[in-house]
Amino acid sequence: MALVSAAFGAVFFTFTRARYKSIAQISDQIDLVLHNADYLYISESEEGELSILQSEITKMTLRIREQNEALKKEKSHLAESLADIAHQLRTPLTSANLILSLLKNNPVEQERKALLRETEELFIQMEWLIASLLKLSRLDAGIVVFRIGPVDVESLIDASLRPFLISMELHDIQVRTDVPAGTVVSGDSGWLSEAVQNILKNCIEGAGDNGRIEIGCSDTPLYMEITLRDSGKGIEKEDLPHLFDRFYRGKNSDASGYGIGLALCKTIITRQGGTVTARSHPQGVALFTIRFPK
Structure with a gap:
């Protein structure tokens, strides 16, 4: 033992x-x-x-x-985004300061009024930019709760067009809609309207004076599709892969806008299960397509 x-x-x-x-x-x-x-x-x-x-x-x-x-990349992306935001805000602020200095030394009443109108437009652009950045930050932070429900597409298009009616009338832009009555999509009506408005803004800028915008809708067994087409020159081939990237303004250095609207549009639609794409039509026009699978 x-x-x-x-x-x-x-x-x-x-x-x-x-x-x-x-x-x-x-x-x-x-x-x-x-x-x-x-x-x-x-x-x-x-x-x-x-x-x-x-x-x-x-x-x-x-x-x-x-x-x-992933945290390092996110930190780097945040730093780049903050730099871009600062640059985007600095441009209109610099222009506004320049106009204010011209106002101070300009005694001509008519010229002063024109400068004041330019200043008002700059502040409107800044207000839109800040509001869009806040919406993007809320979406990125995941604090937005979409109220998903049936959305009538015809009412959605009407609500999206309403803010641009005066601008389209001033530039003589014609809008033709072909949306079957009773077509419904599932989503948050307020946020979907925001997304469509950003595409419409791009189409209005692309169409220019005396232009046309066509809005169509088709309902298939697989998906519901909304198309928006303008009569402009179309989208440059080099810009297509980056069109929905944040702060991308196109290879043309004189491109207007801040590169926020379409990025916000894509985020809103994809977060609700849809897709949005853009391409140049063979006739040269820009064609945007929104799809919601069933």
Whole structure:
């Protein structure tokens, strides 16, 4: 019995010592992972509980690395976005300050009124830019709760066109709609109207004076589709892949706008399960397509 006990004691001591040694090695490996960004712990091929633990540590390490990389990219994107926002706001502010200095030294009443109108337009643009950036930030933060329900497409188009009626009348832009009565899509009517308005704004700028905008709708067994087409020159081939990117203003340095509207439009629609695309029609016009799958 003494010999058997001694043998078991020796085996237990050897086994326990080996386990403690393995645990100490794992502890050292974890310390290296924590203090060396380039080090990655790979578990050994031995079977047993410690091997499972080593494997889980490796998975956890990879997951943490992925999250850190994602945070670095998000931080970099945030820094770039803040720089872009500052640049976008600085442009109209600089113009407004210049106009105010001209107003101060200009005694001609008619010219002063013209400068005041330009200043008002700049502040309206800044107000729209700030409001759009706030909407984008709310969507990015995930604090927007969409009130999903049936939305009548005809009413949606009418509500989206309403803010532009005066502008279209001044520029003699004709709008033709072909939306079957009773066509319904599932979504948040207020946010969908915001999305369509941003596309309409782009179409109005593209159509120019004496232009045309055509709005159509088709209902298929797979999806409901809304199309918006203007009579402008179309979209440059180089701009198409980046048209919905945030702060993208086109390869033409004289392009108007801030590169916010279409990015906001895409975010709103995709968050509600839809898709939005743009292409140049063979006739040269710009064609935007919104689809909601059934």
